Amino acid sequence: MTIYDSVQKTKREFIPQEKGKVSLYVCGPTVYDDAHLGHAKSALVFDLLTKVLKANGYDVTYARNITDIDDKIIKKANEANKSIKEITDFYTSAYDTEMGKLGVLRPNLEPKATESLEAMFELIQKLLDNNHAYKTADGDVYFDTSSDSQYLKLSHRVQNEDEKRQRVESSSQKKNSADFALWKSVKDGTISFPSPFGDGRPGWHLECSAMIEKHLAKPDTKFAVDIHGGGADLLFPHHENEAAQTRCGTSHVLANYWMHNGFVNIDGEKMSKSLGNSFFLKDALKIYDGEVLRFYLLGTHYRSNFNFNEEDLAASKKRLDKIYRLKKRLFGLSNENVQTPFKDELLKALSDDLNISASLALIDEMISHVNEMLDTAGKHKELKRDTLSNLAYIEEILGFGVKNPFEYFQFGVDEETKAKIDTLIKKRDEAKKAKDFAASDKIRDEILAFGVILMDTAQGTFWERV
């Protein structure tokens, strides 16, 4: 398997530290608001990665953190006159529910900042002991970037001298402009946590390093984790700072491989609060089936920037429909789980840095070939057996085609309408039997008014939502 390492900027053969085992850490959400499509993309990408790693025989330990200490959370809690726990529980639960609808499996570990404070204290103390951190008169603790010769190597950045000077002047007690807070002292009575360094709140970058050390790192390995992932924007400063903390405060290098997913834009513009164009996942799920969103968002390579628009989504849905139509053709037959060349090719494509386009092309070609064969006379016993196995593999490794195919095509149609449609179809069948095609076509138009199209097959008349 190969992975594009966004720090070394090259595709590398993936070799875990411990044979057969992979540790993966991904920066998860700060739970102060609803998840948007960008969160969905990230969760989907790393969900796919874990599935492909598992299909390659690896035992994967996947951790994705929940940031539940944050100034934005506190602000929201104060505004709503609620506790931060009420806020974070609400959004954490919503996140899990919504990602579940996209077919994202829960990671093995979902550590929370509030439950990792001890690990953070330990790391801060180490950094103080090693002279990589310092306390200010205000009671803050900062990481001393000048003490780390490797600083900025991760994100390949060069520091501008002018900028350096300016920032130091404006912000009082830091030694260097790039220094970042490990612990922020709180004296104004707002929400804080007790610590050996006084009451305060942890710096954002700190929690990931501390959690990784606590949950994933092993004492005798060079790297704390095999793979570290997150959104492309996190490379600097977040991952740069994480890496510095771990390098200077533990015996580990933070990660062997770095993976960064591209951004989701909406109709060509970056999602942002100020533009008012955030597309929340909960709203998207009201309009689109979760699996359609999964298919669409995963349909473009994870490193590319993704431009969300409804036309592309509709085209994408048609592609997923083809998987389900084939499932309809084979409905009721059971899978014997045999090995096929298709499976090998699919895994090979996905193992090449998650080459989804090549994978989808393989799927389309497989479907097309099977349909062609099924259109000819014969029982096609082996073909059906292999195809069922192939479809099951697509479900397992990509999460496409997991639903009942008839229900899939009826997304968003309520029970009352379904009953009406069934009644109309029966009436139409009678008209068809009597060769009264005028009446039959009239009923078809009536059904079309519900946004539903009919398909007459040898097995009877089926319907799909347009």
Place this chain on the structure above:
RNA sequence: GGUGCCAUCGCCAAGUGGUAAGGCCGCAGCCUGCAAAGCUGCUAUCCCCAGUUCAAAUCUGGGUGGCACCUCCA
């Protein structure tokens, strides 16, 4: 201003030295009472210029045009 990424058919999108995958849309046909679905066939020489090479979408240099990060952000 600094750093970096990208530019392939109307649209989405693979391919990183050996002569352009796949999907959507479109056109023609098969099938169908008619449709829908399915199937078959047709549709690009890869932003521009120069260079390296027997050979370049793929490498190098120079343009042009997008985008991202440099502040919280998936």
